[in-house]
Amino acid sequence: MLHVLYLVGVSAFAASGVLAAHRANMDPFGGLALAFAASISGGTLRDLMLNRHPLYWTHDWVLLTVIMGVGVATIAYLRFWQLPQRSLLVVDATGLAVVTVIGARAAIDSDVTPLAVVIFGVITGVTGEVIRDVLCGEFPPLLLREDVYATAAAAGAALYLALDAAGVSDEPNAALSAGLVFALRIAAVYFGLHLPRPHGNRPDRTA
Template structure:
């Protein structure tokens, strides 16, 4: 169940990479590069921090084939049909939700501290988006703006850790936690919710003068 959920998240991030490349007017090769960057960057960072060798994607031909197929399939779709409104945000939210939970699970299985589990989960979820946006020349990346993004991943990681602590099974915990991340992210997009900027905290007054 968790592996199937992970493949869904990887597919979503692969599609988000191609959609981002499409918006940046990149060629098909650029689309595939962003598909891979968005899909495997988070897991690569996670495994590197955990000292896992070899990296998970280097011996998983199913995963690599899936990224290529989703990337090419998304390009074909874009060749014949109009890009749906906010499609990038939807698939990105789906990828964030699933990959964050998988990161939390990996941290728990590695036996790290609860705080480290949360950090690993958030890094796993957001790293692909950051790399994708940087390669697209989009700065600052979505993570560094006032959008509810990393906060949604943080909430999902905490939820998964709490459910695991109370003995909830891995699959139900993953579904609930991923659903929470997705709901928070898409709710913020739909209702236009943003985090306050630093100068807006404290009434927006300049306290230096």
């Protein structure tokens, strides 16, 4: 179940990489490069930090095939049709939700502390987006432009950790936790949801 869920997550990030490349006027090779960068960067960094070898994607041909297939299909689609304006943000939210949960599961399996589980969930979820945006020349990346991004990932990872500690099985736990991340991120996109912001340091209008 979790492997299937992971394929969904990396597929979403692969599509988001191609969409970002398309928006940056890159060629198809650039689109495929961003598809792979967005899909595997978070898990790669997580595995390196947890000293998990070999890296998960180096021996999973299904995963690499899915990334390639989704990347090529998205490139072909964009040659004939335009996606809705916010499609990149929605696809990105899907990848963030799923990959965050997978990162939390990997950290739990590595027997790290509860706080580290949340941190690794966030790292796994957001790293691909950061790499994608930097390669596209977008600065600051989405992570630093949107306060309900890493926050959404942290909330989902924390929920996954709590439900796992309570004995909830992986399938409903993953669905609920990923659903929370997705809901928070989509609410931020469509309804302007954000964290409370300080009211000080406002510009002096009398100046």
